[in-house]
Amino acid sequence: MMSAATTRAPKLQVRNATKIYNTRSGDLLAIDRCSLDVQAGEIVSIVGPSGCGKTTLLWSMSGLHGLTSGNVLLDGRAITGPNPEIGMVFQEANLLPWRNLAANINFPFEIKGTRPDRIWIDELLGRVGLEGFGGRFPRELSGGMQQRAALVRALSFKPSVLLMDEPFGALDAFTREEMNGLVEEIWLDTQTTIVLITHSIEEAIFLSDRIIVMSPRPGRVASVHEVPFARPRTLEIMSTKEVFDLTNIIKMEIVGEQQSRYRQVSGAEAPARPART
Numbered sequence: 001m002m003s004a005a006t007t008r009a010p011k012l013q014v015r016n017a018t019k020i021y022n023t024r025s026g027d028l029l030a031i032d033r034c035s036l037d038v039q040a041g042e043i044v045s046i047v048g049p050s051g052c053g054k055t056t057l058l059w060s061m062s063g064l065h066g067l068t069s070g071n072v073l074l075d076g077r078a079i080t081g082p083n084p085e086i087g088m089v090f091q092e093a094n095l096l097p098w099r100n101l102a103a104n105i106n107f108p109f110e111i112k113g114t115r116p117d118r119i120w121i122d123e124l125l126g127r128v129g130l131e132g133f134g135g136r137f138p139r140e141l142s143g144g145m146q147q148r149a150a151l152v153r154a155l156s157f158k159p160s161v162l163l164m165d166e167p168f169g170a171l172d173a174f175t176r177e178e179m180n181g182l183v184e185e186i187w188l189d190t191q192t193t194i195v196l197i198t199h200s201i202e203e204a205i206f207l208s209d210r211i212i213v214m215s216p217r218p219g220r221v222a223s224v225h226e227v228p229f230a231r232p233r234t235l236e237i238m239s240t241k242e243v244f245d246l247t248n249i250i251k252m253e254i255v256g257e258q259q260s261r262y263r264q265v266s267g268a269e270a271p272a273r274p275a276r277t
């Protein structure tokens with residue numbers, strides 16, 4: 001007998017997602033039959049070499065662009081365009097420079113002609129430490145503050161899914177750790193389903209229930225790792241040998257794949273890789 005938990009439909013289902021870009025120099029197969037499920041309330045990270053199709057996959061999940069074949073289902077229904085249930089955070093905060101912070105957060109509501117929930121937005125601003133900064137312009141905010149504003153903007157609609165594309169990649173390590181803690185706090189509170197693309201295996205392990213490793217382009221799901229560590233993931237937990245080992249396994253998968261491709265393409269030995277122990 002299956003339990004209720006295992007029979008519950010996934011929040012997000014990606015089925016055989018394939019995307020070909022038609023470029024001037026010909027067709028480019030970016031992702032090839034990617035399939036994955038994300039359960040409600042789960043945090044899943046996607047890692048993989050640069051150019052393997054992570055952004056392509058995430059944009060398909062958000063409905064920002066269509067797939068060549070395959071589909072993405074949200075609560076069992078195909079996603080065909082942008083959806084208020086899905087919030088997005090990009091690597092760049094993408095704030096409009098001529099609007100102050102409050103007007104930036106208001107902007108998507110103005111476009112849609114809907115009324116923002118002021119109380120919720122104030123709560124979010126307080127949570128990310130931007131209370132009282134509504135009148136500031138983007139140029140007056142640090143990179144970390146801009147990215148926190150982008151997070152507030154994404155959550156202002158109360159989406160049930162938050163998709164983030166290397167959201168903290170441009171931040172310094174310390175600010176990045178702060179942001180990770182913030183995402184964890186918000187997740188503990190709201191149980192938002194989160195898909196996070198990241199270059200940082202450490203960030204992926206800190207935040208995720210599962211980590212999906214993609215192959216080099218055309219991106220496929222190469223492997224899936226459960227992250228079995230208790231939450232909240234304290235510095236103590238993050239310093240254990242288990243975390244260290246998982247980090248290395250994932251790194252080797254990404255680097256190892258790239259090096260074997262390098263050999264195929266160049267016919268030469270790739271630079272020495274660290275010995276597997």
Ligand code: ADP
Nearest residue numbers: 021023028030049050051052053054055056057
């Ligand atoms: P990643 O996010 O993993 O770095 P992307 O999804 O951005 O990878 O890109 C995957 C591949 O698709 C890359 O080779 C990239 O150059 C190509 N690509 C991405 N977007 C487009 C586009 N709009 N038109 C043509 N090619 C694209």
Ligand code: MG
Nearest residue numbers: 054055056165
């Ligand atoms: Mg990308």
